[in-house]
Amino acid sequence: MIIDAKNLIIGRLASAVAKMALLGEEVFIINAEQAVISGNKRDVFKKYRTQANRGEPFHGPFLPKMPDRLLKRIIRGMLPYKKYRGLVAFKKIKCYKGIPDEFKEKKIETVEIADVSRMQNLKYVTLNDLCQHLKKR
Numbered sequence: 630m631i632i633d634a635k636n637l638i639i640g641r642l643a644s645a646v647a648k649m650a651l652l653g654e655e656v657f658i659i660n661a662e663q664a665v666i667s668g669n670k671r672d673v674f675k676k677y678r679t680q681a682n683r684g685e686p687f688h689g690p691f692l693p694k695m696p697d698r699l700l701k702r703i704i705r706g707m708l709p710y711k712k713y714r715g716l717v718a719f720k721k722i723k724c725y726k727g728i729p730d731e732f733k734e735k736k737i738e739t740v741e742i743a744d745v746s747r748m749q750n751l752k753y754v755t756l757n758d759l760c761q762h763l764k765k766r
Contacts (some may be wrong), residue, residue, distance in 0.1 A: 630654055630655070630657070631659060631736065631737050632646065632658050633664060634736045635664070635739075636664075636665060636745045637665070637740055638744075638748070639665065640703075641704055641742055642664060642743040643700075643704040643707045645740045646740075650708070650722050651708070651714065651715075653707070653718075654721070655763050656723070657732065658700065658722070658725065659725050659729070660725075661724045661756060664686050664696075664756045665755050665756070665757075667752065668752060670752070674762050677759060677763060678763070680696065685732060696726055696757050697724040697726050697761070699758060700724045704724075
């Protein structure tokens with residue numbers, strides 16, 4: 630299944646993708662940099678900044694600073710990745726920035742329950758903006 634993450638809320642997208650992967654389906658997520666995190670921009674940046682600064686330089690935990698890898702890390706949090714079935718499901722998930730050439734001709738779907746238009750407020754941050762902020766410091 631190919632999912633376009635453009636204007637989809639990350640938490641809802643991650644839970645839907647995790648369920649699909651646990652059921653044995655292979656999931657490809659495109660346009661990962663255009664997924665959104667709901668909340669005030671300052672609060673979201675502060676949360677992820679403290680998470681990125683946690684730990685020691687060589688002992689982790691490490692937070693990816695590329696949008697596709699950060700999205701995959703968020704999805705990993707929805708899976709039991711330390712158990713065998715979670716590890717198998719995690720390997721079935723692939724995230725991409727933009728649209729690769731191999732998926733341009735295929736049917737692209739979306740997750741309706743994760744659409745940003747369902748939010749009551751319009752406060753959100755794109756994953757690309759968050760990663761740019763994390764790279765600066």
